[in-house]
Amino acid sequence: MFKPKMLRKGDTIGLVAPASDSSKEKVDKSIEYLKSQGFKVKVSDSCxxxxxxxxxxxxxxxxxxxxxxxDKDVDAIFCIRGGYGVHRILEKIDYDLIKENPKIFMGYSDITALHIAINNRANLITFHGPMTVSDMRDGLDSFSLQSFKEVLMTSENTLEINNPEGEKIKSIVKGIAEGELIGGNLALISGTIGTPYEIDTEDKILFIEDIGEYTFRIDRMLMQLKLAGKLDSVRGIVLGDFNNCVQEDKEDQSLMEVFEDILIPLRVPIIYNLKSGHCTPNITLPFGSKVEVNGDEGRLIIKERVTIDG
Known part of the structure; x- marks a missing residue:
């Protein structure tokens, strides 16, 4: 996988809006926050x-x-928000151009579809992390900011991904596995199946998260991945935040029961409650990088440097 240049204070961050729209007030507030953190900002028309x-x-x-x-003056690209719309532009992205101009690209939620496409077609490590309007306009919380800096602005060869104090990363299935970390929002991942942009899970560590889905819908989307063969060859699974993913009816299966029915039989290491996704704090994760998932101790470790000096 190609690695982007490490982010430094003074760098220029380009803002894009690949999905839903926002207000000028919110965009402007997020720009001021980035400037307060020592970055220059270039705003695209879509914002x-x-x-x-x-x-x-x-x-x-x-x-x-x-x-x-x-743009040679832009050092990193941040998405302002998710929402809906990324699937509509996947055919219009120049993946060869991206391969020739590797840069930090960050977002989550609907941006999942771009992570998958860029990882597969441009062989570039991308970053599942906070977005400017969604997470930064009122100031990023200290733990998310620390995670952002540890992943994007340091040159560590190994880095353990930790939850905030009091939020334990737990284990569903024991064991240790290594592989490239891929994934994102479960609804968006399932939406790639059967398209030229579908997720490649072979020998990978699969990360998934979601928000506001009833548990039967989580069941349906996981079964779609299973029936499509996308769970057959994963080496491990990391379950992120499932914000407000509840039972529609009190007699429905719980979220954990869904995981137990569909994921435990895979017999691969599985950890859960990693605070990444539609949550605060929101941990930054490098998609395409080599990681170790430790189901014995509830740990996730990045096993390589994810950026280069530039």
């Missing part, structure tokens, strides 16, 4: 655009991403 539930039309949103990767 201030609106077309129905989208941040401008598909051509604009895709062009802004391509242009930010091509």
């Amino acid at each position: 201030y655009s609106k077309k129905g539930y989208l941040a401008g039309d598909d051509e604009l949103r895709a062009k802004n991403i391509n242009d930010m990767f091509k």
Whole structure:
């Protein structure tokens, strides 16, 4: 996998809106936060655009991403928010251009589809982490900021991913496995199945999270991955935050019962309650990097440096 240049204070962060729109006030507040952290900011047109539930039309949103990767003055690219719309632009992204201009690319939620496509087609490590409007406009919490800096702004060859104090990373299935970390939002992952952009899970460590889904829907999406063969060859699974994923009816299966039915029979190491996803704090994870999942001790360790000096 190609590695982007490490982020440093004084670097220019390009903002893109690949999915849903936001307000000018929220975008401007997030820009001020990034500047307060010592970064320069370049804003694409999509960040201030609106077309129905989208941040401008598909051509604009895709062009802004391509242009930010091509722009030599831009050091990293952050998404302002998720929502909906990324699947509509996957065919319009220039993956060869991205491969030739590797940069930090960060977001989560709907941005999952871009993580999968860029990992697969440009062989670039990308970052599942906070977005500017969604998480930064009122100031990033201290733990998320620390995680952001540890992953994007240090040159460690190994780095353990830790939860905040009082939030234990727990184990469902014991064992230790290594592989490339991939994944993201479960709904978006399942939405890639059967397309040219579907997730590659072979010999990978699969990370999944979601928000606001009834447990029967989590069941359905996991079964879609299972029936598509996407769980057959995973080496391990990391379950992130499942914010407000509850039973529709009191007699429905609980979230843990769904995991036990579908994931435990895979007999691979599984940990859960990693605070990454639609939650605060929101831990930054490097997709495409080599990691170790330790189901004996409830640990996740990045096993390689994920950025390079530049």
